[in-house]
Amino acid sequence: MRERLAAAAPWLARLARLTPRLPAQIAGGASLLCFVIWAITGAGSFWPAWVWISCALIIGLMVAWRWSRLAPPGPRRDLETQAAFSIVVWVYTVLNWAVGGGGSFWPVWVLIGFGIAFAVRLEWLRRQGADLRPNRERELTARVETLTETRRGALDVQAAELRRIERDLHDGAQARLVALSMQLGRAEEGLADRPEIAALVRQARAEATAANAELRDLARGIAPPVLSDRGLAAAVEALGTRSPVPVAVDAQLGRRAAPVVESAAYFVVAESLTNVAKHAPGARAEVTIREAGDTLDVVVADDGPGGADLTAGGGLDGLRRRVAALDGAFELASPAGEGTRIEVRLPCGS
């Protein structure tokens, strides 16, 4: 939703980001409450409008303040702050005029007043020789914010799409193959007196079973069922249980992360444990997963021979890139003779 907004109307999305959440919720609640009271008490003159525009003024001033603080301190910021506050207050006076029943358009005088104040300040700053060029830094910050949000959005959409494909396979092709196996089984039974045809049917059933097995492997590669069903901690426990080397798993997670983050963390552990089994068969491994503020920390360590490296195109490099796509940090420490330690930090986003 937010990603779509960011793509369609970036300025609107920025405005939404600048709105302080709690005050906006309180103001919204109060506005609604006033409306309800007005409706219950017989709907006389529409006084809740006054409450609404007052709330709008407060939120507007907060947004203006937060917007102005995005820029580095300096004369240009001071000037912009003044302009932003003037605009908010003037919009408020216009609303006041409208709610108050119109009449002669007195807010125009307020506008002229603000305009003069702004012009005087501008001229004064000019004479002092202040640098008033537009601020590149703020534009870049805004751009980075938008890019981060849209990229994350694209990844989330991709993860959701993959899970949908998995579900479609499960309910569609796989279910049909199972039904096919059943029917072939029943046909086979009816062919007891024609053993050569029964053998053909049995072969056909074996093909259906093999096709289903391939689809199952495909689905598991997308998202193992236990990860979707039970979450990261349970899925990683299951990985530890399955691994041919002894693994101690310590995963304490309060809430579920976004699917894309869960999948990344899961495949980090899965790939790392596969590597341990392959390159350090006599080793023991430890998996630790922790929530730390807004990040998810994953550590896989073993006491094997070490010496792992990030060969381009290799499994570890694939993990590194997967983590990087989420703006995460990937660290590999594998000195010869001292085991291997992979540390990954993934931002969970909000």
Added chain:
Amino acid sequence: MRVVIAEDSLLLREGLVALLREHEVEVVAQAENGEGLLRIVGGHKPDLAIVDVRLPPTFTDEGIRAAVEARRRHPGLGVLILSQYVEPVYTAELLAGGEGGVGYLLKERVGDIPAFLDAIRRVAGGGTALDREVVAELVGERRNAPENPIDALSPREREVLSLMAEGRTNNAIAETLVVTPGAVEKHVSNIFGKLNLSAAGDDHRRVLAVLAFLRATDGG
């Protein structure tokens, strides 16, 4: 034998019902979700419930949760899970709670009708029927784990162990491996000796002992 079915796919439910009716297994009720399963199990007191793992509304592990709950409420009820995938975690949960037969098979195994009917009868009779993929996850690929007692078993004994873990009787194992029942008995007592398990009890207890052992050695 009286059976209830919980499966949300109409295609599979109808196929299963037709197949069972052809073989004089009475399907007394059907459900499409976990709550429905608990209701029909309570109402019809069947010998066996055949349950799909993914059921509405969550389409995750609803079926497993409902099956575990049904077993808790109705001791002695046999539960056979049918699924598109094997998940050892779920097998462990089913085996952990309650008495009564337990089975976990991949859905496509239904196509092998004699074997499927055999599994149904075993589970309804209080026995066990585990898919060979579940067993393979438990038995196989552990050669790297240090000091795994399974390493002490001969390849033939390992085969017998796997078939035992699937829930087969000595006679069925003998038939599968084309040896005499006496030879199987000898393998079994060797296995129990090497794994330090007490060999007493009926078939079902024997399976549970084997599975408990396999889980305990899981991952070292």
